[in-house]
Amino acid sequence: MFEELWAILASTIRVTTPLLFAALGGLYSERSGVVNIALEGKMLVGAFAAAAVALATHSPWLGAAAGAGAGALAGVAYALFVIRWRADQIVAGTAINFLAIGLPPFLCKVLYDSTGGTPSLALSDRFTFEPVALVALALLLTWFWMRRSRSGLWVQFAGEHPQALDAAGVGVNRTRWMAVLMGGVLAGVGGATLSISLSSSFTREMSAGRGFMALAALILGKWRPLPTAAACVLFGLADAMQIRLQGVKLGGGAPIPTQFIQILPYVVTILVLAGVVGQSRAPKALGLSFRKA
Amino acid sequence: MPRTETSASGAEAPAVELVGLSKTFGSVRANDAVSFRVERGSIHGVIGENGAGKSTAMKMLYGIYTPDAGKILVEGKVRRWRSPQDAIAAGIGMVHQHFMLAGPHSALDNILLGAETSRRAWSWLPPPLRPIDRSAARAKLQALAERYSLPVDWDTPVERLPVGIQQRIEILKLLYRDARILILDEPTAVLTPQETQDLFANLRRLRGEGKTVLIITHKLKEVMAVTDRVTVFRGGKVTGGVETEATSPQELADLMVGRAVHLQVKVPPQPEPGQAALRLRDLKLTGREGGVERLKGVSLEVRSGEVVGIAGVEGNGQSELLESILRPAELLSGRVEVLGQDVTDLPTAEIKAMGVGWVPEDRHRDGLLLNRPVRENFLLGLQSSAAFSRSGLVQWGEVDAAVKRALEEYDVRPRDPDVNAGGLSGGNQQKLIIAREFERKPRLLVAAQPTRGVDVGAIEFIHDRILKARTEGAGVLLVSSELDEVLALSDRILVLYEGRIVAEFTRAQADEKRIGAAMGGSA
Numbered sequence: 024m025f026e027e028l029w030a031i032l033a034s035t036i037r038v039t040t041p042l043l044f045a046a047l048g049g050l051y052s053e054r055s056g057v058v059n060i061a062l063e064g065k066m067l068v069g070a071f072a073a074a075a076v077a078l079a080t081h082s083p084w085l086g087a088a089a090g091a092g093a094g095a096l097a098g099v100a101y102a103l104f105v106i107r108w109r110a111d112q113i114v115a116g117t118a119i120n121f122l123a124i125g126l127p128p129f130l131c132k133v134l135y136d137s138t139g140g141t142p143s144l145a146l147s148d149r150f151t152f153e154p155v156a157l158v159a160l161a162l163l164l165t166w167f168w169m170r171r172s173r174s175g176l177w178v179q180f181a182g183e184h185p186q187a188l189d190a191a192g193v194g195v196n197r198t199r200w201m202a203v204l205m206g207g208v209l210a211g212v213g214g215a216t217l218s219i220s221l222s223s224s225f226t227r228e229m230s231a232g233r234g235f236m237a238l239a240a241l242i243l244g245k246w247r248p249l250p251t252a253a254a255c256v257l258f259g260l261a262d263a264m265q266i267r268l269q270g271v272k273l274g275g276g277a278p279i280p281t282q283f284i285q286i287l288p289y290v291v292t293i294l295v296l297a298g299v300v301g302q303s304r305a306p307k308a309l310g311l312s313f314r315k316a
Numbered sequence: 317m318p319r320t321e322t323s324a325s326g327a328e329a330p331a332v333e334l335v336g337l338s339k340t341f342g343s344v345r346a347n348d349a350v351s352f353r354v355e356r357g358s359i360h361g362v363i364g365e366n367g368a369g370k371s372t373a374m375k376m377l378y379g380i381y382t383p384d385a386g387k388i389l390v391e392g393k394v395r396r397w398r399s400p401q402d403a404i405a406a407g408i409g410m411v412h413q414h415f416m417l418a419g420p421h422s423a424l425d426n427i428l429l430g431a432e433t434s435r436r437a438w439s440w441l442p443p444p445l446r447p448i449d450r451s452a453a454r455a456k457l458q459a460l461a462e463r464y465s466l467p468v469d470w471d472t473p474v475e476r477l478p479v480g481i482q483q484r485i486e487i488l489k490l491l492y493r494d495a496r497i498l499i500l501d502e503p504t505a506v507l508t509p510q511e512t513q514d515l516f517a518n519l520r521r522l523r524g525e526g527k528t529v530l531i532i533t534h535k536l537k538e539v540m541a542v543t544d545r546v547t548v549f550r551g552g553k554v555t556g557g558v559e560t561e562a563t564s565p566q567e568l569a570d571l572m573v574g575r576a577v578h579l580q581v582k583v584p585p586q587p588e589p590g591q592a593a594l595r596l597r598d599l600k601l602t603g604r605e606g607g608v609e610r611l612k613g614v615s616l617e618v619r620s621g622e623v624v625g626i627a628g629v630e631g632n633g634q635s636e637l638l639e640s641i642l643r644p645a646e647l648l649s650g651r652v653e654v655l656g657q658d659v660t661d662l663p664t665a666e667i668k669a670m671g672v673g674w675v676p677e678d679r680h681r682d683g684l685l686l687n688r689p690v691r692e693n694f695l696l697g698l699q700s701s702a703a704f705s706r707s708g709l710v711q712w713g714e715v716d717a718a719v720k721r722a723l724e725e726y727d728v729r730p731r732d733p734d735v736n737a738g739g740l741s742g743g744n745q746q747k748l749i750i751a752r753e754f755e756r757k758p759r760l761l762v763a764a765q766p767t768r769g770v771d772v773g774a775i776e777f778i779h780d781r782i783l784k785a786r787t788e789g790a791g792v793l794l795v796s797s798e799l800d801e802v803l804a805l806s807d808r809i810l811v812l813y814e815g816r817i818v819a820e821f822t823r824a825q826a827d828e829k830r831i832g833a834a835m836g837g838s839a
Contacts, residue, residue: 167447173432174444180418180429187416191430192401307419 031263037221038266039259040154041066041230044213045237046244046251047158047165048094048206054169054246055202056182056308060116061101062210063234064123068093069214071127074141074225075134083150087157087215094211095204097123102203106196109312120234128227140226141218150220154212161209166248178202182306185313195313210234232289239292245303257295261288329392331356331497331528332377337386339372346372348552349386354497354545356391359519359529361539361560364549365572365771366742370532373549374499378410379403390497409490410499415482416489419475423468427489428453453492460491464521479629480511487518498522499530504538508629509799509832516542534572534772536565536579537800550574573772581779581804584787587621589807591656593760593791594618594641599650601636610636612815613650618791620759623782625806626795629835633815634795638677638764641793642667655759668697673758673785675749677765677795679742683749686738690728693737694719694752701756718755726751727777743774750781761785764795779805799831813837 045062052059072093077086097119104115128138135142169175177198180188185195213233218225236258244251265287272278332354339347347369354360364370375381377388379397388395390406397403400410417426433453434446454470461467466484474482483503490498500519504512519529519542533539539546540560548556548571556571569577594617601611611633618624628634644652644660644667652660659667668674676682684693695715698704704715716733723731726747728740737745746766753761763782767775782805786792796802802809809826811819811834819834821827 168445171447172445173434173448176425176429176432176448177444179421183420184416184418187418187426188429190400190412190416192404193430304420 031260031267034263034266035256035259036155038262039255040158041213041216041221042233042237042240042259043158043162043252043255044154044216045210045234046240046255047161047248048209048211048213049237049241050165050206050246050248050251051178051202051209052206053241053309054182054306055178055199056185056306056311056313057102057105057199057203057206058112058116058310059203059206059210060113060238061097061119061123061234062206062237063230063232064116064120065094065097065207065210066214066217066230066234067123067127067228068097069211070218070229071130071141071214071225072211073215074144074218075130077144077148077219078141081145081148083148083153083219086148086219087150087154087212090211090215090218091208092211094207094209094214096207097211098204098207101207102200105312106199106203109314112310112312124228127225131225138227140229141224143223144219146223148219149223150216154216154220157212158216162248162252169248174198174201179306181313182308185308185311189313189315199313210237213237236288236292239296242303242305243295243299246306254295258288258292261291328356329389330354331358331391332530333387333389334373334377335387335389337373337376337383337388339376339381339384345552347376347383350549350552350554351386352547352554352557354528354530356528357523357526358544359523359531359542361543361546362530362532362549363534363536363539363546363568363572365534365773366769368549368572369552370549371501372552374410374501374530374532377403378408378499404493404495407494407496408499409493409495409497411483411486411490411501411503413501413505415486417474417482417485420473422471423474423477423485423488424450424454424457424470426474426485427457427492431493457488457492460488464491464518464525466518478511479506480508480514483507483511483515484518487522496526497528497530499532501532502534503531504533504535505797506630508836509828510836512538535800536568539568540565548572569772575773577772578776581776581783583804584783586807587787587789589619589622590789591620592617592653593620593655594762594793595653596637596641597651597653599637599640599652600648601640601646601650602648609648610815611640611650614812614815614817616810616817618760618793620789620791621786622807623786623792623794623805625802625809626793626812627799627802627809627831627835628797628812630797632812634764634797634812635677636815637812638762638795641762642672642674665697668756669701671756671759673753673756673761673763673790675746675753675761675763675766677768679745679749684737684745687736689734690723690737690740690748691715691719691733693748694722694733694755696752698752698755722751722755723748726754726781741771742769743771746770746778747774750778754781754785758785759790761790761792762795763792765797766794767796767798767801799828799835803828803831811835 045066049059049062069090073086073090076089077083101115101119104110105112131140132138177188177193181195181198189195217229240254240258241251243254265284268284269281270278330353335351337347337350350373362370376383379400379402395406432448435449438446466488468481468484474485503515522529543560546558546560547554548568550572565579569579596614596616599611599614602609614637626634640647641652642664654667654670699710704711719733728744728747766778782792794805803826807823809821810817811831
C-alpha cells in the first residue's frame with residue numbers, strides 16, 4: 024500500500040516538473056500582459072533542441088541550455104510580432120504553435136533521416152532528479168522575485184495598468200520583452216525535461232497539450248506562483264494516476280480501455296477550469312498591446 | 317538631461333512661466349502664442365471650453381508634448397523636456413483625470429512604482445532585480461502623510477478605497493517624488509461634494525507648505541472657491557488672466573465663450589404634472605461581470621410635464637438604470653412601464669417607437685456612427701418611420717429636407733449633412749442627437765449626461781431644449797453627474813447610491829449639502 028503511494032507520489036513529481044516549468048514561463052509573460060498561448064510550441068522546440076544537443080554533446084546540461092535557448096528564440100519571434108508589431112496575440116501564438124509542430128520533425132529528417140524523432144539518448148546523457156531540483160529553485164526564485172524585486176513590480180504593473188508604469192518612467196514594452204524572453208526560457212527548459220528526463224528522445228508532438236495545461240494551471244492558480252504550482256501538482260497527480268491505472272482490470276476482468284484512462288488529466292483540467300474560470304481575475308491589460316500616449 | 321539656462325530672475329521668479337507657447341496638430345492650431353505665469357505658493361485655475369487649448373498647454377508644461385515655439389520657465393530657468401520624466405525630475409507632477417493606479421495593488425506599491433529604493437546590501441545585484449525596501453518607503457510616506465494631513469491605508473488594494481482616497485494617493489505619488497508644482501486635471505469630476513471640499517482643504521494646506529497648484533477645470537464655482545488666480549483659454553489663446561477675488565463667474569464664463577452667457581438657467585413655470593410617463597417598479601439587475609447586484613430594487617415615477625433628476629456619483633447604478641429602461645429584458649426582476657403600458661417584454665425599437673427620446677450617456681458608443689455622415693446619423697432609428705420610409709425604402713429627399721431644417725433649428729455647425737459625425741465638436745454632436753431625438757416628438761425624454769464634454773454655449777442651448785420638452789408636456793428623466801445641472805433643471809431629485817434610491821427632494825427642498833451627503837451614502 025505504502026509502496027503504491029510512494030510510486031504515485033514519485034511519478035506525480037516527475038510529470039509535474041515540465042508542467043510547472045511551462046506554467047512559470049507563462050506566469051512571467053502573462054503577468055506582464057502578454058498572452059502566452061504559444062507555451063506549447065516553446066516546449067516543443069525546447070524538447071527538440073535539448074534532445075539534439077544532448078545527443079551530440081553527451082551532456083544533459085548543454086541539452087537543457089539548448090532547450091532554454093530555443094525557447095528564448097521562439098520568445099523573440101513571438102515578442103517581435105506581438106510587442107514590436109502589435110499583432111494579435113492569439114493569432115501569433117497559434118502560428119508559433121503550428122511552426123513548432125512542423126519544424127522539429129523536418130529537422131529530424133535532415134539530421135537523422137527520421138521523421139519520427141531523434142535517436143535515443145544513452146542513460147548517462149539524460150537527467151534524472153536534476154530537473155526537479157531546478158524547477159523547485161525556479162519556483163522559489165520566481166515567488167521571491169515577484170513579491171520583492173523592482174522588476175517583479177514592474178512586470179505586474181505592465182499587465183495591470185501599463186499606462187501607470189509608463190507614467191512612472193519605466194518602459195512597458197521593454198518590461199514585456201524581458202518577461203516574454205524569460206517565459207520562453209522556462210518553457211524551453213520544460214520541454215527539455217520531456218525529452219531528456221522523462222523520456223530518452225524527442226518524439227513528434229511529445230508535449231501533448233502540456234503547454235495548454237500549464238495555461239490552465241496558471242488560471243486556476245490566479246496567476247500567482249505558489250497556487251499555480253499547486254495547480255500543476257493537481258494536474259500532475261491526474262497524469263500519474265492515468266499512468267498507474269493503465270491495464271487495471273475492472274471487477275469483471277475486462278481492462279478499461281486505455282483511451283479512457285489517458286483522457287483523465289484533460290478531463291480534470293476541463294472540470295477544474297469550468298468551476299474556476301469565472302472567479303479567477305486575469306491581469307487587466309492581458310492581451311492588449313501598448314502604445315505610448 | 318534637460319537643458320537648462322538661467323534667466324534674469326532670481327529666487328523669487330514665478331513657479332511657472334509660459335512665454336509664447338505654440339503647438340499645431342495637423343491643421344489645428346491648438347495653442348497660439350500662449351503666455352502666462354503662475355506665482356509660487358498659489359493655487360492657479362486654468363479654465364476654458366473643450367478644445368480651447370488648456371490641456372495642450374499643460375501637456376507641454378508636463379513634457380507630454382513638445383512646443384513648436386515658445387519657452388517654458390520653471391522657477392526662473394528655461395526648460396526643455398524630452399519626456400514627462402524630465403519634468404518630474406524638475407519638480408513638476410500631474411494628477412491625470414483617469415487615475416494611474418493599478419486596482420489590485422496596495423497604495424504603497426502604486427506610489428513607489430518607478431521610484432523604488434533598495435538596501436545597500438543588495439547593491440551587487442543588477443538594479444531591476446534588487447529587492448524593494450518597502451519599509452523605507454513606508455516611513456517616508458508616513459512622514460509626508462502626517463505633514464500634509466493626507467492619511468491613507470498603505471496596504472489595502474486601491475480598488476477597495478473610495479475615489480477621494482485614490483486621488484489622495486495620486487497626490488502623495490507626486491509629493492513622494494518631491495514635486496513642487498502640482499497639476500490636477502479636472503480633479504473634481506469624480507468626487508462627491510464632500511470629497512471636493514476635502515480636496516480643496518488639502519490643496520490649501522499644500523499651498524500653505526509652499527507648493528504651487530494648477531487646476532484644469534471647467535467648473536466656475538470651484539474656480540471661485542479655491543483659486544488665487546485664473547487663466548482663461550479660448551480658441552487656443554489666453555483670453556484673460558484675473559485675480560479670483562476681482563472676478564465673478566459671469567465674467568469668467570463670458571471670457572471662456574467670447575460672448576455674454578446666461579449662467580442661470582431660466583426655468584419656466586412647471587405645467588400641471590399629468591399621467592406617469594415612466595414608471596419603474598423594483599428593478600433589480602446584476603452587473604455585466606456577474607455577481608454583484610448593480611440595481612437593488614429601484615422604483616420611481618416620472619410624470620409628464622416634470623423633470624426628475626437622478627443625482628449620484630458615477631458608478632452607483634446610473635448606467636444600469638438607463639440600460640434597463642431600453643432593454644428591460646435583461647432585468648433580473650422588476651417592471652418597466654412607459655406611458656402607462658408595460659414594456660418589460662418589448663424590444664428596444666418598439667419601446668422607442670412609443671415616443672421615447674433618448675440622449676445616451678456615451679454619445680460615441682451609443683449615440684452616433686462617427687464615421688458616417690450627419691444625414692445618416694439623423695436618420696438613425698427613424699429609418700422605418702412613416703415620415704422617412706415608404707414601402708421599405710428610405711425617402712432621402714424628405715430626410716434631406718428634415719436634416720436641413722433640424723441643423724438650422726438646433727444650431728448644429730457646420731450645417732453640412734455630408735460631413736461625418738466624428739468631425740463635429742462634442743457640443744455639436746450632442747445637439748445633433750437632441751435634434752434627432754426631438755424629431756420623434758418624445759412624450760418621455762431620457763437625457764443622460766446631456767452636457768458632458770459640451771461647451772458652455774451649447775450647455776445653455778441643451779438646457780433650454782430639455783425644459784422646452786417639459787413645457788410641451790413630456791416627462792423627462794435626467795441623469796447627470798453634475799450636481800449643479802440636476803439642481804437647476806429638476807422638479808424632483810432622487811439620489812442613487814449603491815444601486816438604491818436613498819433620498820428624494822423636491823425643487824423647493826433641494827439643498828446641495830444634503831444631496832451631497834446622500835450621494836456619499838450618509839442620507
